[in-house]
Amino acid sequence: xxxxxxxxxxPEFDKxxxxxxxxxxxxxxxxxxxxxxxxxxxxDVELFSLMLPLLVLVLAIGSGxxxxxxxxxxxxxxxxxxxxxxxxxAVLAKGAAVAAEIVLVCAxxxxxxxxxxxxxxxxxxxxxxxxxxxxxxxxxxxxxxTALAVGATAPSRALAIGVPASxxxxxxxxxxxxxxAGWLDPxxxxxxxxxxxxxxxxxxxxxxxxFVVFAVSIAVLAAGSLLVERRDLxxx
Amino acid sequence: MPERVASTIAAEMAESPAVETVGLSKTxxxxxxALIGLDLRVERGEVFGYLGPNGAGKSTTIRLLMGLIHPxxxxxxxxxxxxxxxxxxxxxxxxxxxxxxxxxxxxxxxEQLESLARLRGSLDAPLRDELxxxxxxxxxxxxxxxxxxxxxxxxxxxxxxHRPQLVVxxxxxxxxxxxxxxxxxxxxxxxxEDGRTVFLSSHSLDxxxxxxxxxxxIRSGRLVDVDAVESLRERSLRHVTxxxxxxxxxxxxxxxxxxxxxxxxNSVLKLSAPExxxxxxxxxxxxxxxxxxxxxxxxxxxxxxxxxxxxxxxx
Numbered sequence: 001x002x003x004x005x006x007x008x009x010x011p012e013f014d015k016x017x018x019x020x021x022x023x024x025x026x027x028x029x030x031x032x033x034x035x036x037x038x039x040x041x042x043x044d045v046e047l048f049s050l051m052l053p054l055l056v057l058v059l060a061i062g063s064g065x066x067x068x069x070x071x072x073x074x075x076x077x078x079x080x081x082x083x084x085x086x087x088x089x090a091v092l093a094k095g096a097a098v099a100a101e102i103v104l105v106c107a108x109x110x111x112x113x114x115x116x117x118x119x120x121x122x123x124x125x126x127x128x129x130x131x132x133x134x135x136x137x138x139x140x141x142x143x144x145x146t147a148l149a150v151g152a153t154a155p156s157r158a159l160a161i162g163v164p165a166s167x168x169x170x171x172x173x174x175x176x177x178x179x180x181a182g183w184l185d186p187x188x189x190x191x192x193x194x195x196x197x198x199x200x201x202x203x204x205x206x207x208x209x210x211f212v213v214f215a216v217s218i219a220v221l222a223a224g225s226l227l228v229e230r231r232d233l234x235x236x
Numbered sequence: 237m238p239e240r241v242a243s244t245i246a247a248e249m250a251e252s253p254a255v256e257t258v259g260l261s262k263t264x265x266x267x268x269x270a271l272i273g274l275d276l277r278v279e280r281g282e283v284f285g286y287l288g289p290n291g292a293g294k295s296t297t298i299r300l301l302m303g304l305i306h307p308x309x310x311x312x313x314x315x316x317x318x319x320x321x322x323x324x325x326x327x328x329x330x331x332x333x334x335x336x337x338x339x340x341x342x343x344x345x346x347e348q349l350e351s352l353a354r355l356r357g358s359l360d361a362p363l364r365d366e367l368x369x370x371x372x373x374x375x376x377x378x379x380x381x382x383x384x385x386x387x388x389x390x391x392x393x394x395x396x397x398h399r400p401q402l403v404v405x406x407x408x409x410x411x412x413x414x415x416x417x418x419x420x421x422x423x424x425x426x427x428x429e430d431g432r433t434v435f436l437s438s439h440s441l442d443x444x445x446x447x448x449x450x451x452x453x454i455r456s457g458r459l460v461d462v463d464a465v466e467s468l469r470e471r472s473l474r475h476v477t478x479x480x481x482x483x484x485x486x487x488x489x490x491x492x493x494x495x496x497x498x499x500x501x502n503s504v505l506k507l508s509a510p511e512x513x514x515x516x517x518x519x520x521x522x523x524x525x526x527x528x529x530x531x532x533x534x535x536x537x538x539x540x541x542x543x544x545x546x547x548x549x550x551x
Contacts, residue, residue: 075338079394082302083355084328232305235295236336 039122060144069151069160075236131205149224252316259310285448331395335406473534
């Protein structure tokens with residue numbers, strides 16, 4: 001972020017980016033007509049199109065997989081679930097903790113960007129920044145809860161990490177390539193990245209898409225909390 | 237619910253046994269028959285020893301009772317509450333010590349006990365403190381720094397600290413020194429004197445016979461026998477190795493009831509003998525000058541072999 005002032009004053013950067021192949025532009029979420037020399041456009045390219053989602057996904061999937069599949073793997077659920085606790089309540093409580101962790105980290109990132117804004121002159125809209133942070137949190141919660149729900153359904157830490165990681169990679173690629181590869185286009189609705197919009201920081205939050213992502217997250221967690229009752233807990 | 241029906245149910249609950257299983261079976265992955273048609277009834281106020289070699293199905297039974305795994309067929313109930321359909325109720329009255337205890341390594345003992353107590357909603361602090369004192373529990377060090385024995389003590393405290401109506405212990409004295417094993421035995425006796433119930437699994441007859449009222453023996457997933465402890469003691473074998481000052485005739489030893497001579501070399505005599513003939517054995521031994529006498533309990537597998545041999549002889 002500290003080098004933004006030098007980029008802002010050089011329009012050549014926009015030309016440079018304009019000359020990037022379409023594949024790269026669309027993969028990195030550089031929207032048509034967006035400008036790296038605007039504060040929001042710069043942050044989109046530098047942070048919001050890849051870096052922050054990647055960090056949040058790693059954190060979310062790790063946290064979601066650790067809290068159930070990891071605990072079961074370590075044999076620590078044996079004692080906890082022998083207590084008068086409903087398994088589904090345990091899953092829901094763990095879901096709340098995973099979501100809280102993600103929201104906290106996203107809020108901290110948003111706060112840091114908001115505090116740095118006046119120092120480097122990004123000139124951001126705080127409404128759009130809030131929207132971008134919320135979209136980021138929605139992305140994290142979806143994948144974190146998927147990791148938790150998969151771990152609750154099947155006793156496998158590999159699946160609890162692998163399934164949401166595959167969802168993330170597939171979602172990212174579909175969103176990045178659907179405009180270039182026509183056969184992918186019908187699947188774009190399945191990509192959380194597409195649903196959340198290519199650039200809430202510049203264009204504002206996609207309220208409907210974000211709502212859908214949260215709704216799917218809740219459905220996934222609910223499914224996990226029901227399926228966990230049916231299965232055997234692995235012995236330590 | 238009409239009042240009469242409610243009171244009938246309450247009365248049934250009050251009379252139902254601590255543990256009751258009907259045709260309880262568990263098959264893993266469609267192949268391994270871990271438990272086959274277990275019919276078991278543990279009355280209130282007794283210490284029930286659940287005895288079997290490793291892999292016989294003890295832990296499977298206990299994990300079924302705790303609702304951690306679901307039966308393939310049959311059912312289990314604690315105080316009349318089915319472990320599958322009324323799991324929350326059935327688990328409320330139980331304290332459980334897993335056979336392979338895993339605690340939260342980063343917490344201290346105190347934090348671990350408090351976090352577990354929160355799952356029940358309340359903590360009986362005086363009882364916890366009394367148990368910790370009796371078992372000499374290390375409360376303020378992180379669990380990862382504790383030895384196996386010290387972790388096991390924490391596991392025992394959490395199983396007893398809410399004064400449960402039923403205590404289910406899977407190999408409870410593993411890793412404990414003899415002094416503490418004695419303390420645990422005392423704790424179990426006090427529990428049943430209080431009218432409460434203990435379900436104790438072990439692979440060691442010696443561990444069970446001093447504390448249990450009745451013993452169930454399980455082998456390869458089947459309940460072989462349920463018996464009072466006294467009758468088991470008659471089957472309780474000892475391996476006795478006697479070193480004499482001079483070679484002796486094994487004849488008089490072999491003539492003792494139930495004694496088998498398994499080896500006689502020079503002045504060393506090896507025997508297997510039931511605990512009940514120890515007195516007679518020592519008296520015969522005393523006719524000769526003795527250098528050394530070692531008596532060790534046979535393991536359960538050998539007692540089974542002896543059991544089956546007897547059955548075979550009877551035919």
